[in-house]
Amino acid sequence: MAPSDYLTVTALTTYIARKFSADPYMREVYVAGEVSNFRQRPTHQYFSLKDDGAKINVAMFKSAFAKVKFQLEDGMRVLAVGRITVYPPTGNYQMTIERLEPDGVGALYAAFQQLNENLQKEGLYQVHNAWPLRQYPQRVAVVTSPSGAVIQDIMTTVKRRYPQLELVLFPTLVQGDKAADDIVRQLHNVDLVGKFDAVIVGRGGGSIEDLWPFNEERVARAIAAMHIPVVSSVGHETDVTIADYVADYRAATPTAAAEYVTPVTAAQAAVNVDKLTARLVRAETAELSTLRARLNRARGSVMLTQPARLYDNYVQRLDQLRTRLANVLPQRLGQTQNQVQYLQRRLAHAGLVGRISQLQQHVDDLATRNPRAALQVIHNQAQRAQAAAEALDHLSPLKTMARGYGYVTDPDGRLIARTSDFKVGATAVVHVTDGTVTTKVKAVTPDTKA
Incomplete structure (x- = not known):
């Protein structure tokens, strides 16, 4: 046979798939088996059905699995209704399940x-x-x-x-x-x-x-x-x-x-209301009896019949405190007087009066010396200020100009100090000690030695 007479794998698989889809017995098959390798996935489910002699892979798409009312588990015997299909990429055939229920018990009852x-x-x-x-x-x-x-x-x-x-x-x-x-x-x-x-x-x-x-x-x-x-x-x-x-x-x-x-x-509701009413009357009667007894006890109490007796203890306590005060006050005064005398003796022993006299004399001496010292400081500062003023006056530009010097500016007041700043025919202003002189530049001669 020529190579062209051989079927490709795809062609063979497609032929088998068409045979399954064309066979009326494969369009809806009823299979009883035991669930194997089941692990619930988020969408479509893939597991196996098996018995003692064989095993077949099954697929159950999301829409069909959503109708299952019970929890599918490994080892559970089920009754499956579906069709036989071929998965071309692997060449394996499988059962695509449309309906599923437990074997021997209804699906709803199992769920x-x-x-x-x-x-x-x-x-x-x-x-x-x-x-x-x-x-x-x-x-x-x-x-x-x-x-x-x-x-x-x-x-x-x-x-x-x-x-x-x-x-x-x-x-x-x-x-x-x-x-x-x-x-x-x-x-x-x-x-x-x-x-x-x-x-x-x-x-x-x-x-x-x-x-x-x-x-x-x-x-x-x-x-x-x-x-x-x-x-x-x-x-x-x-x-x-x-x-x-x-x-x-x-x-x-x-x-x-x-x-x-x-x-x-x-x-019965009316009877219950009557019972509650009777209980309420009894409770109120008991409460009134209790309050009446408390009122009678209060009326006969010492507080109301002999109120002065309430203060007997306080009066007695006040007398005791007065007695203690009369005994303690002279004693405390004597202790304070002894302490004052002791401190006076310590002050006399320390010669505080003599030390105060010496310090007062020192203060008087300082009061006498301070004016003289202040005048001397002022005189020294005045001499320093005069010397500084003379030195500053010596360096003053006015002193220099008084000796015959001056400086030149342009009409706008900008200083002109170099030959490059002068232009022939331009106006220049000469500043001297007692005013200004406006001149016109006739010639500019740079110093070649500079």
Whole structure:
């Protein structure tokens, strides 16, 4: 065969890929196997499916993997639906998975079990720990569908049991892909509005798919983050959701949820008010008795009956202090007098009077000498000043000019000292001792010896 009859690797791989895509049995295949080499990536997922006899590489793109409700793990048996493709750069064939669910258990149920276990280990179910409901609430928020039977049952029950309670509806989607985000948004709005005594979160019954928004992790965390008691009423009595676990109270029906947040009955509320009134009367009576007893004790106290006795101790104390003062003052005066005499003797022994006399005589001598010394200093300074003035006068340009010298400037007053400064025909000003002489330059003769 000629070389041109041979297939290129690319051509062969392309042919095999087309065969896979053209084969109707390869367009959608159903494979059961065990997950291997799984490590979750940010976008697309690549791992393997295997059994006792073989292994196949699989790819699952981001859009398909986002629909998986359970946590994929190595060793998990799964049921995969997809197609067989060939990856040309390596020549390997692989399965591209479109749908995936656990083998032997529904995907939603597996996801529920995994999330339930994770949140329980995290301690999220103990965050609220059944916050107590207010016995006589004023406002309660309801997060549910505005068109379902849930809100009607709650309104009917509240009207019958506790009509003064204010219900505020936060309408939300309770089914579908967008419901979880809507529930979270309305729970945040309840917290933002504030001043609610409790919040009821609920919807009617349905399949696990219908109830799934209340099994989403973000809904569970939003409920746990609430700052008021949360009552969950999702589905029928046999239905259990993650929202039921994380809430403070779980009600089997919307009617039960309304009963949670209202007093037992209106009649019982009236009985409770009567009991509280009786307790208040008894407490006030006891308080008045206590105050009356204190008043009687005060009336019979020494302070009011014999007020003068309050000062007996102070008067006695004042007498004692006066006696001590009378005894101590002469003693202190005698000690002070002895100290003064002792200091006088020390001063006399030190000859302070003689030293003061000597110092006074020295001061007098200085007072006599100072005027003479000052006059002598002034005379010396005057002689120095006169000598300096004579020396300065000797160096004065006026003295020089008086001896017949002068200096020359141009009409603008600039000094002319060199032959190069003179111009024939120009005017020059000669300054002498008693004035100026204006002349005109007729000739300029430089000194060649200079």
